[in-house]
Amino acid sequence: MSERNALRRRIRAWLALFLVCLVLSGLTAFPLVTELHWLNALVSDGWLRRVGAGLDRADAEYPFLLYGNDWLAFAHLVIAVFFYGVHRDPVRNLWIVEAGMVACAGILPLALICGPIRGLPFGWTLIDMSFGVFGILPLLVLRRLIKRLEALQEADGPGYLAKAAPMIP
DSSP: OOHHHHHHHHHHHHHHHHHHHHHHHHHTTTTHHHHHHHHHHHOOOHHHHHHHHHHHHHHHHOGGGGHHHHHHHHHHHHHHHHTHHHHHOTTTTHHHHHHHHHHHHHHHHHHHHHHHHTTOOHHHHHHHHHHHHHHHHHHHHHHHHHHHHHHHHHHTOTHHHHTSOOOOO
């Protein structure tokens, strides 16, 4: 197997890991009320009970508020679709990985600013921030692997670019 094919396989494996986590994160936002019921049955935590009570009340009296969570879940799924471009042509679509890295980095200030404004305990803010930290790790690996693939393709000469899809005039 050539080094280029080995790199492509590793890129696709890391991409799959990232996408599975992204999609699961999105899908778990849909049944949030049910998930909080399950979690509160397993864990005795004052903050989780308060969150569960708030979600129950919102679900009973103001269910339209939970629609925002549906959009959050949908956004995760839509973002995952963009990463198909990385699967098709990692070098040409490196920008998608880099945009994902920016989004992961943006989680940190968002959590640090909005967490206290919304009254979240600092420990839960740290948990929210961990999504950015753990999300960026596979993207950093992906970026490094794609840059190696790009260097291999450049070393092969202009043949790769000649095979690229023509630009629309």
